[in-house]
Amino acid sequence: MIKLENVEKVYRTSAIETLALSDINIDVRKGEFLAVMGPSGSGKSTLLNIMGLLDAPTEGCVEIEGRPVISMGDRQLARLRNEKVGFVFQSYHLINDLTVVDNVEIPLLYRRMASSQRRRMALAALEKVGLSARTKHFPGQLSGGQCQRVAIARAIVGEPEIILADEPTGNLDSVMGEEILKILVGLNENEETTVVMVTHNQAMADRTERIIRLFDGSQVN
Amino acid sequence: MIRHLFKLIWNRRKRNFLIMSEIFISFIVLFAVGGMIFHGLNNTAKPLGFEYKNVWVLSMNWKGSGMEKSGESEENAGVRQVLQEMQAFREIRNLTWASSNIPYSGNTWSSSLEYNNRQHRFHIFYADDDFASVMGIPLIEGRWFNKEEDVLKSTPLVINRQLREAFFGSGPAIGQTIVGEEKEYTIIGVIDQYRYKGEFEKPYNVAFRRNVVYDTASTMVTKIMFAVREGLGVEFEERLMKRLASVVRDWTLNIERLEDKRASYFQGKIVPIAVIGIIAGFLVFNVALGLFGVLWYSISRRRDEIGVRRAMGASSLDISKLILGETVVIAAFGIAAGVFVAIQVPIIGVFGAVAEGVYGLAALCSAILILVIVSTCAVYPGWLAARIQPAMALHSE
Amino acid sequence: MLKNYIKIAWKVLLRRKFFTFVSLFGISFTLLVLMIVAALLTHFLAPAGPGSRLDRSLLVGFVEVYSEDIHMITTPSYYFLDNHVRTMKTPEMVSIHSAPVTINEYVRNNKLELNLKFTDAEFWDIVEMDFVEGRPYDRAAVENATPVTVITEKTGKEYFGQEAPVGKYIAADGINYRVVGVIANEDIPTWEAYADIYVPVTTSKSDLGRVSYYGSFGAYVLAHDKSDFGKIKSELRKRTEKLEPVGDIEFDWLKCYIGTMTDYIGAQILGGVGVGEGFEGTGTYLILIIILGMILFMLLPTINLVNINVSRIIERASEIGIRKAFGASSRTLVGQFIVENVILTLIGGAIGFIISIAALEIVSGSGIVPYGEFTLNMRIFLYCLAICLFFGLFSGVYPAFKMSRLHPVEALRGVDL
Ligand SMILES: Nc1ncnc2c1ncn2[C@@H]1O[C@H](COP(=O)(O)OP(=O)(O)OP(=O)(O)O)[C@@H](O)[C@H]1O
Numbered sequence A: 001m002i003k004l005e006n007v008e009k010v011y012r013t014s015a016i017e018t019l020a021l022s023d024i025n026i027d028v029r030k031g032e033f034l035a036v037m038g039p040s041g042s043g044k045s046t047l048l049n050i051m052g053l054l055d056a057p058t059e060g061c062v063e064i065e066g067r068p069v070i071s072m073g074d075r076q077l078a079r080l081r082n083e084k085v086g087f088v089f090q091s092y093h094l095i096n097d098l099t100v101v102d103n104v105e106i107p108l109l110y111r112r113m114a115s116s117q118r119r120r121m122a123l124a125a126l127e128k129v130g131l132s133a134r135t136k137h138f139p140g141q142l143s144g145g146q147c148q149r150v151a152i153a154r155a156i157v158g159e160p161e162i163i164l165a166d167e168p169t170g171n172l173d174s175v176m177g178e179e180i181l182k183i184l185v186g187l188n189e190n191e192e193t194t195v196v197m198v199t200h201n202q203a204m205a206d207r208t209e210r211i212i213r214l215f216d217g218s219q220v221n
Numbered sequence B: 001m002i003r004h005l006f007k008l009i010w011n012r013r014k015r016n017f018l019i020m021s022e023i024f025i026s027f028i029v030l031f032a033v034g035g036m037i038f039h040g041l042n043n044t045a046k047p048l049g050f051e052y053k054n055v056w057v058l059s060m061n062w063k064g065s066g067m068e069k070s071g072e073s074e075e076n077a078g079v080r081q082v083l084q085e086m087q088a089f090r091e092i093r094n095l096t097w098a099s100s101n102i103p104y105s106g107n108t109w110s111s112s113l114e115y116n117n118r119q120h121r122f123h124i125f126y127a128d129d130d131f132a133s134v135m136g137i138p139l140i141e142g143r144w145f146n147k148e149e150d151v152l153k154s155t156p157l158v159i160n161r162q163l164r165e166a167f168f169g170s171g172p173a174i175g176q177t178i179v180g181e182e183k184e185y186t187i188i189g190v191i192d193q194y195r196y197k198g199e200f201e202k203p204y205n206v207a208f209r210r211n212v213v214y215d216t217a218s219t220m221v222t223k224i225m226f227a228v229r230e231g232l233g234v235e236f237e238e239r240l241m242k243r244l245a246s247v248v249r250d251w252t253l254n255i256e257r258l259e260d261k262r263a264s265y266f267q268g269k270i271v272p273i274a275v276i277g278i279i280a281g282f283l284v285f286n287v288a289l290g291l292f293g294v295l296w297y298s299i300s301r302r303r304d305e306i307g308v309r310r311a312m313g314a315s316s317l318d319i320s321k322l323i324l325g326e327t328v329v330i331a332a333f334g335i336a337a338g339v340f341v342a343i344q345v346p347i348i349g350v351f352g353a354v355a356e357g358v359y360g361l362a363a364l365c366s367a368i369l370i371l372v373i374v375s376t377c378a379v380y381p382g383w384l385a386a387r388i389q390p391a392m393a394l395h396s397e
Numbered sequence C: 001m002l003k004n005y006i007k008i009a010w011k012v013l014l015r016r017k018f019f020t021f022v023s024l025f026g027i028s029f030t031l032l033v034l035m036i037v038a039a040l041l042t043h044f045l046a047p048a049g050p051g052s053r054l055d056r057s058l059l060v061g062f063v064e065v066y067s068e069d070i071h072m073i074t075t076p077s078y079y080f081l082d083n084h085v086r087t088m089k090t091p092e093m094v095s096i097h098s099a100p101v102t103i104n105e106y107v108r109n110n111k112l113e114l115n116l117k118f119t120d121a122e123f124w125d126i127v128e129m130d131f132v133e134g135r136p137y138d139r140a141a142v143e144n145a146t147p148v149t150v151i152t153e154k155t156g157k158e159y160f161g162q163e164a165p166v167g168k169y170i171a172a173d174g175i176n177y178r179v180v181g182v183i184a185n186e187d188i189p190t191w192e193a194y195a196d197i198y199v200p201v202t203t204s205k206s207d208l209g210r211v212s213y214y215g216s217f218g219a220y221v222l223a224h225d226k227s228d229f230g231k232i233k234s235e236l237r238k239r240t241e242k243l244e245p246v247g248d249i250e251f252d253w254l255k256c257y258i259g260t261m262t263d264y265i266g267a268q269i270l271g272g273v274g275v276g277e278g279f280e281g282t283g284t285y286l287i288l289i290i291i292l293g294m295i296l297f298m299l300l301p302t303i304n305l306v307n308i309n310v311s312r313i314i315e316r317a318s319e320i321g322i323r324k325a326f327g328a329s330s331r332t333l334v335g336q337f338i339v340e341n342v343i344l345t346l347i348g349g350a351i352g353f354i355i356s357i358a359a360l361e362i363v364s365g366s367g368i369v370p371y372g373e374f375t376l377n378m379r380i381f382l383y384c385l386a387i388c389l390f391f392g393l394f395s396g397v398y399p400a401f402k403m404s405r406l407h408p409v410e411a412l413r414g415v416d417l
């Protein structure tokens, strides 16, 4: 579904160049459940950004469903992100001025859809992550774990083909973490959603089909 | 999407309130200035009803001038002498005496008459048989005064169209008599308009009463208006003054051109409007700069939000639209509040009864102008926002 | 400490150049408008500088008569002023002058439209104008109806070009007057006293002795001290309330109005003096209206400044939060912000000062206001600066105060003020 070939990512700041990724070759197949592991700073988030079409690689080629991303315009990319990809960010990135439901509705905003249906889907997604009681709250009024669950609800609400989750259980206790993992596994098994999950938790990673390990920007096996 | 915009604005109402109130006040300012300008334009566009080019005014002052005197007097003789001297000049085409409420003088006389149980107020002028031809006032019905009136028992009146409609509606006017408290008046002619107060005043009712110079029993003659040939200069004016001054030695005379009087009248009207307009322009410019700064800054504050939206599938165009849309909606709220206040103005009638269209037009133009300014202010910040790279925006935390 | 504040403030202002520019623009422009309005107002409303004789004077400008048939408010006659005002006991001095008469004179193929004013000799004692050349005509000249005249510099130029006018003759209204004095253009203190040519009232063509209350004259009544105004007013009232009709017009009662120059101008501008109301206090009323207008005018720039300040301070919200978390007091943070605003206002004030001078120069040069030579009045400037400082502080203190009351946590999270 998403294919990375010889991907390299270099961050250039005025002082130094950071090689965040080098010579990455990954083929994420449809319906796969993938874990990405590696120490802090090894390039996991960078990799996810590239997979999610948020960032372009410095070198190499990214293909989505066989089409090279490089040839796509801004609108086309936005369309793909909107319809195919669901993102869970490491630091949640909720919009502080919007309530929980409104935050969850965001991916649906950029689709043609009746507002009542948007609301229904958002509430359903929140129900799945166990946050039905907090829909009218603002992110500032939630705990870190609750924020993370909102972020997950937002990722799954649009029923994307692939979910890219950056440490989705990082801030949760083991029970809640297990819940979230179940949701992801459920989506993967029942709806054939492809899932790529960054985690530091070996036990969780073991329950996935494939593990990609990164070290200093390179794949290790 | 609109609903989403409203939600966003509502949730940020504390911040937006300041912008909204700025827009609100700006609207009021523009509305007031626009109302003034449109009011002026609306009135200046209407026909003046008389000719001001090549019409001059001679003012005469003597001991005790301005006071009524009964019967034949030394001054009457003097005025007649002056008239005679003036008629001898070939440069003067036509002349007439006038009561002191001449055009652009600021002097007004008003009176009222009752007809069909309704009281009508109007501006009243005393004029003789040549007044209409000197002033170039065309008649639309009936005729101007002439010698025939000498034998008429009732006092002849010439009125303007507006007063005619007030008195008689669409019925016949010529030959109708109106019984006043002391006299009986007969309408003998209707003119279109005589807006002697100037172009900026709204039209009003006007009536002329006949009076001739050998009958100054009840009026004071201190002004003579005369139409002159095209292109006469100071040289002629000096010659005329010398001649007249030698006839009535101890009078103070002075000549003015209606065109000059009109020019200074215009200056007196336009200068304040221009000054207020410039100040208002600067105020609004100041607000626009501030708004631009605040929007610009708010983009950097909202990088995170914009990153999320991009990640969730918003195109860069969507982001521009968001910024622009938000700003326009906030402005629309401010304008709505302003319109609400503006509607009260005709209701309370602060500026008297003015053509309603003027208000509507002023409000519409102010609203459009503000929307244009506000959108312009939002264009660059919107463009900046659209350029934000999602990965970069989301990384910074 | 303060030095440190100022240093940081300077850096902050340079960092956000656009905000600094907008604030400066707003402040200096507001100051500019205030200065121009203030200059015009002092020119028209408070022409007499404090301590001057004009400042100690009242003006008798209107008589009002009323009967069933007639109600009129008009200017008094020479006869009336000479017999009932000049004879008053409480004032130090009374001066009578006519309303200006427009005359045409033709000089070297040019038409001059001149305002001619008839005055007595006391006029010059009260208005205290500066003479660039010569001197005013004296009581003897007025008594003997000597054809002498005082003209303005501008009139002198129009008549004689570059030559010195004193001693020369000018024809005005059919009489040849000898010029005895020339007054500076910018020194005509009030438009009640304004004219191009001043001549002795006795040379007037109008009949000074005509027995009537209505004419085209006015009188300055100089008090020994401003505290005598009340006494003068009541003396005039006593003298005039019992007046019987003379000459032409019958009436039930007559009132003679006396007031300060400001009252007089207030009445002219606001108009609409009702029957028997008089115009006392209309000057104060007018000034109140103007102050209100000024406050309304300042509303928009102030909100704008508040808006910008809110942005500037929110920018620092998390910084403030962190500092607070590590123990900085709100006082220092608010202090820093206030210092920034004061510096901004002062710089804006300096710019406003410079452009005001330029703008007043332009207004004076444009000739929109006859004999209006406006100079920047330091006292007014300081007032205006104080007002701006107040608004500058207000617009800075409000958001700073709100920010200082935030808990560190809220500040860290990012907030709306
Ligand atoms: N925008 C950027 N500019 C410069 N360097 C960057 C940027 N983004 C990431 N990097 C660098 O790239 C490297 C990889 O970063 P990345 O965020 O992918 O790490 P990570 O594996 O997600 O770490 P963590 O587990 O702590 O989240 C790091 O060394 C980081 O400093």
Ligand SMILES: [Mg+2]
Residues within 6 Å of the ligand: A044, A045, A046, A090, A166
């Ligand atoms: Mg990471």
